[in-house]
Amino acid sequence: MGPFDWLPIAPLEPLHLDWLNGIELAVLRLDRIDPLISGNKWFKLTEHLRQAEQAGARGIISLGGAYSNHLHALAAAGERFGFATVGLLRGHPQDTPTVLDLKAFGMHLHWLGYAGYRARHGADFWLPWREQYPQLYPVPEGGGGLPGALGCAVLVEQVRGQLSKLGWDAYDAWWLAAGTGTTLAGLALAEAGAHPVYGAMAVPDDHGVAQNVGAIVAGGYELLEASRGGFAKADAALLDFMQTTERATGLPLEPLYTGKALLALKQQIEAGRFSPGTRLIFVHTGGLQGRRGFTG
Known part of the structure; x- marks a missing residue:
């Protein structure tokens, strides 16, 4: 087997949305690393x-x-x-x-x-x-x-290597969707407590995300409910949010993970979780090929 030394660099891009209320947001575009071998x-x-x-x-x-x-x-x-x-x-x-x-x-x-x-x-x-x-x-x-999480740990280094092109010298936290929690666990391992990692759970509690993550890393993360009624469930509010966001920014989303995670971030910002001036990294975990069969 092999070679497997291909390690693409996911671009880090600023995202401007009217609901950010003074919070700075950058997106790690894992969806852009390759047309087929895409995302996390x-x-x-x-x-x-x-x-x-x-x-x-x-x-x-x-x-x-x-x-x-x-x-x-x-x-x-x-x-x-x-x-x-x-x-x-x-x-x-x-x-x-x-x-x-x-x-x-x-x-x-x-x-x-x-x-x-x-x-x-x-x-x-x-x-x-x-x-x-x-x-x-x-x-x-x-x-x-654990192997999957260790593979994702390199994303922290990729982000830190691109901060200067945003004009940032640091960031405050990560935000991403959690399906199994593997990517979140890898980020938390690499951060070792330096920056918190927030996981918007795209699946209900009974899918075992908390257990999966807890078996890999002891802390440095927080899981939040974002499944909107269950795995692969999408309501009109989510679909409308995705359409509005894509039209405003050009950022492609899908309803199973990235759409839910970004909407959950909007709700948390509106609830006052983050103060103006906070710098957040949103991980676009890919999954866009799955949109082809989604019917709502």
């Missing part, structure tokens, strides 16, 4: 790929849904860098735009149904798959766990 997914994969290479694996087997950003980036990376990929998918066979891409990228798919997918956290879940694909390295859903 590549960063979460890098350490997993290094471990796979060290283990002598010929490819990766991982999990996700029919619109999975993680599987989409993994399959695209497999095609580009020449390693095998297998995807274990939630639900029953369907040809979403994402699934069609996975097939085009050469990923071999297995549909687990819903009960089969819920069993993914079981102690023996991977046993039959390791037997069927002994040459492949298993990666958790979404590229999670």
